Amino acid sequence: MNAQSDALPALLAVVVVFLIYVYAHFRRRGSFLSQLQGPKSHSFWIGNEGEIFHQNEVGDCEFKWMRQFGSAWRHRGCLGVDHLMVADPKALQYILHTSGYNFPKKIDLVKVTEMVTGKALSCAHGKVHERQRKILAPSFFASQLKVFLPIFQDVASKLVQKWKDELATSDPSGSPPFINVTGWVSRATFDIMGQAGFDFHFGSLDGAETQLSKMYGNLFLDSTLYPSPFNLVFKSTWRYVPEFLLRFVRYLPTRECRRFREYLDYAREFSRDVAQKNMAKGDGNDMMSVFLRTNASEDPKYRLKGPEIVDQLSALLLAGQETTASSLTWFFWEIARHPESQERIREEISVVYRRNNGAELSAADLDGMTYTQAALKESMRLHPIVWMLGRVASRDDAIPLAFPITTKSGQQVSSIPVKKGTIIDIAVHAYQRLPEVWGEDAGEWNPDRFLNFENVKQTSLGVYGNLLNFSGGPQGCIGWRFAVLEMLVIISTLIKDFEFSIPLENEKKIERIYRKPSVIMMPMAEGRIGAWMGLVIKPLN
Template sequence: MSILLCLACVLAAVTAYYITYVYLRGRNSFLRKLQGPESPSFLLGNESQLRYQNEVGEHEFKWMRQYGSAWRRTGPLGVNHLSVADPKALQYILHSSGYHFPKGKEVTQIIELILGQGVIWAHGTTHQRQRKIMTPAFFAPQLRTFLPLFQDMASKLVQKWTDEVISPDPTGQPLINVTPWLSRTTLDIIGEAGFDFHFGSLDNAKTPLAKQYENLFVDSTLYPSRLDVVFKALWHYIPQPILHFVRYLPSREYRRFRSYSDYMRGFARGLIKESIVKGDGKDMMSVLLRANLSSDLNGKMSEDEIIAQISTLLFAGHDTTSNTMTWFLWELSKHPESQDRIRAEIEAVRAQKGEECLSPVDLDSMVYTQAALKESMRLHPIAWILRRTAGRDDVIPLAFPITTRSGEQVSSIPIGKGTPIDILVGAYNRLPEIWGQDADEWNPDRFLNIDKTKQATVGLFAGLLNFSGGLRGCIGWRFAILEIQVIATMLLENFAFSLPPQSEKTRIYRKPGAMMIPMVESEQGSWMGLIVKALK
């Protein structure tokens, strides 16, 4: 009760501060000159339209088509936000001036609550130090050693579906919710590749960790209470020692994250002890520990930082990858002609390789398969929005001029220190000026005939922002792509995928949690039901 009373007092003080300073200062911001959607309320602003939309893109895609590649929108309590989908602006924010656009306090506090003070949380010199130590675990030679693991786990998934789901089904074409199966596969992979630890998730082992992950982001980030959205908007003005206590709040989100982070600390300490005993492990954590030992005293990571990296690797190498594959299979289920072209490529490679395991060169040689994966990722970025804050007064350049409310065309946007910035990954991935007038449509051939003169150096893979970009780009993106290539190729070689009869009960929605979550109205939690038929 005393904690809640303290938070209430802080909330009142911050609100008074906000009214007398922040709002008045924001009223004179250049952002007010930009076009943007009308705010439906002072309390939540347009944040309500993003947080509570039925599916990702319902509002921000419409705003992009109406206002161009950058626009103003209103956050909680009337604060102006800059929404960005412009490639030159994104290149500036993420690459040229990456450390001048940190994550805001709301974002970093939630990251710390879930994952600890690891590489996703860190900023500036702390981020540079942590990333330097982690980098050897993601060198290309290290990643290639995981290829047999990817292939073994993909083969295991094929066998599980064949023996346990398809064979017992009288039709031979069962409806399979592919989301949990792919999640279990990627959990087993990151367990062994990351920590030399066998989760046994595909063998139906009911581990405490698997229980912690079950619907974690549905329970904790999808459609939060409106009071909590406003509360988080005020975190920027709450002193850090007091803000630490939000982890003890009794609501659904904080309980789930607190339970997960408490479990992970104990689990990670056990992994570290086992790795130290082994001494010469080839897994990512062992490589990281050796790199940390060889660092000078000022460059080393603390035990708490290493624990945070373990939690981060499990998080980033698990559901993000499985959800990417989930959407890929969904798109292919809607486009059987694309499945046929992919299988033709696989058969051509198999004709040369036989039963021998496919190499990274073999996988990359299947150009249409790679184009289809890129197209699916373009349409379905798992991290659909990234939040940043201007760390100083700045001017953001634009590749495509926008028109202000007065009719003036501008090619840059002056912003003040502290301005909240929304990097709309989903909107950028559908920007017609970059991807063509059919940017909302499935067309893998665009990556085979792409006009490179229109491409900007924004993302890490195929010009996309799915792995972010620049100084804070995902350190494990090559691991994820190779993993997806192997698993998807083996699944498509063995199975044909199609959609079940379509109705409101089976319509898939792209729900706007912290990750873009596939869901249907008739099922609980993440769900992607596809008809699966064995080909062999």
């Protein structure tokens, strides 16, 4: 009897896999995707997913496939299911903008995001998404961003002093000291989100370690970098599982689920406590206070309820900190590699400071620094932190292409018919290195491309530099202006006081930095634990 009961789950799993195989086999036979070119798959179980999520650096696979197959191609997912991978601008415009709500996010991505943010805006769709976004929007209005500007400046100035203190204690006769930029910038953005988001002082730059910051450390690297084949296959089956059952996946005894569950449970508790304090105070200018007042003034039938409120606050901290810190890290790495660009930025910033007689820069000053903005856009183009987006066709459709592709039979097509349920992987990093859009030097550093672009020739996609770092369309990032202003303040403050360069040893570059394919792209170096970016930092007089 026991042997029979033990064999039942295994038999059930075999039946489920067999049914998925049959479904995928017959679906492929009638699908246009089967006619598209794409990489060869060597595994029924994980298809090309193992290559994508186990590549040494983000883009190792997709850049090669883009050169080989064009701006759209087929690749094999787990259990024989065909995916459409897209880097074509017109296709992306259609998926994200024109028919945005007809291409909802992949269920496995939604559920993983829910595990770490709860049922926040990033996981909502359709009418729920519209309602949540409407109530959150006033927290990111231009008038509100001006309130946050002094916070950005204070934290950036504090980071300058911390670096000067650290460099002052280094041995002047030794090798040039270098600083782990990733760690320091992450602490700075954590402090900014605490103050701007919740009127809460984490004290990360001062070395304070809260329970929340400890849980947050390397959260994504520990949980999502190089998933096991079982993990990939298991998540690929979620699309066949009833929604009410998927709410229990957060309780699975895996490292990923446990870490995400512990973080979200504590973040929710923290958010409830801070929300109660802010509601009692009633007149705060932080995001949470503005959000709570907006919600209270809304028609009761459209208001966000208790759990929804708490999850928005948990998501704000997560979304507003890690992606900004990582984007800044890659920016400083690029200008360390390109000293001529660094000097142009420094000169532009110096001119504005001189014009202001040394006073802090205003939002208008930052907006007017054209080369600094061009350099930031170029860094974000080359290093999109969210490097892949996943969507699903909610109906039969046809996706147009800006650049025709060639099928296996040699036919050129300018649109791709897709069936309801087709999985679409948006290769953000591939789009942002597509030569047809960015020029023949698309893989190289060239901020001037953003000063010379004829925008009318580009398909309108992203909100900043036509990039997809903040996604696009109705589900684009609501806080993109906040993030850009924050980055510009930190950049202008640090470059005014420091020179950045790559560490050298016997005239050879050391500490090679890798773009690791976690759920968000993180910098890592061999022999270093966690996210790491070491640069030589030299104070300027």
